[in-house]
Amino acid sequence: MSLVFKRLFFGLVPRPASGSFGLDIFYIILIISFQVSILPSLLSYSDLDLLTPWLVFLFIGLGTGQAMLLALLGAIALENHGTFPAGLYFCSYWIMGTLISLLKKHISWRNTLPWIATFTISQLWIVLFETFVFLVKTSNLLFLDLKYGTGVFIRMLTAFVIGVFAARFAPFKVTEEKPT
Numbered sequence: 001m002s003l004v005f006k007r008l009f010f011g012l013v014p015r016p017a018s019g020s021f022g023l024d025i026f027y028i029i030l031i032i033s034f035q036v037s038i039l040p041s042l043l044s045y046s047d048l049d050l051l052t053p054w055l056v057f058l059f060i061g062l063g064t065g066q067a068m069l070l071a072l073l074g075a076i077a078l079e080n081h082g083t084f085p086a087g088l089y090f091c092s093y094w095i096m097g098t099l100i101s102l103l104k105k106h107i108s109w110r111n112t113l114p115w116i117a118t119f120t121i122s123q124l125w126i127v128l129f130e131t132f133v134f135l136v137k138t139s140n141l142l143f144l145d146l147k148y149g150t151g152v153f154i155r156m157l158t159a160f161v162i163g164v165f166a167a168r169f170a171p172f173k174v175t176e177e178k179p180t
Contacts, residue, residue, distance in 0.1 A: 016054055017061030024062075024070055028054065032077045047151045049126065051078065053162040055093060056122045059100040060109065071097050092129045096122050112167040119163030120156060127152050 018024055028051070035050045051074050058067045075089035082088070100118065107114045134143065 016057030021066060024058070024066075025073060028070055028074050029077070032074065032081075036081050047155060048158060049123065049155055050158075052096075052123055052126050053119055053159055053166075055097070056100065056119055057166065059097045060104055060118070064097070064101040067101070068094070068097050088129065088133055092126055096125055112164070115167035116160060116163035119159045119166065123155055123159030127155060 016024070016027070018027065031050050031054050035048065039048055039050070055067070055071050055074055058070050061067075062070075071093040072090070075093050078089045079086060100122075107118075109115065131144075135141070
């Protein structure tokens with residue numbers, strides 16, 4: 001392949017913490033559009049969450065301020081599309097981002113286990129938060145059936161696979177916060 005083609009091709013491939021804030025915003029809008037519009041029609045399954053693993057990448061790879069602004073944008077987009085009560089994704093992404101930004105300097109990101117654990121636990125947090133809000137909203141336990149369990153399993157498996165991929169091919173170095 002020619003050098004121009006490689007730069008053009010790899011420059012267009014979405015990657016978290018791209019180095020450009022505008023490009024990161026574009027990627028989040030692209031991921032949400034793909035998650036909300038294209039993926040459900042392709043798979044006839046609408047509960048696959050691609051934004052949360054992407055935000056975990058951003059929380060690990062960027063500084064806290066930039067990552068929180070991007071998470072706010074993602075939360076606004078999901079809040080506008082979803083039927084959950086207002087604030088569900090704001091709260092869950094805020095808590096998740098705060099915990100990751102506080103813990104990321106104490107974890108060795110060269111090992112596989114922290115990546116897998118971070119992605120899987122963050123997806124579990126979102127699933128549990130959604131389940132709790134839905135239970136409070138409807139007071140109905142009948143939705144906790146095999147179909148729901150299968151959906152949760154698929155979401156957790158997706159987060160696990162992305163975590164394994166991240167541990168193997170992390171596209172960036174973890175940034176340290178500068179002391180103020």
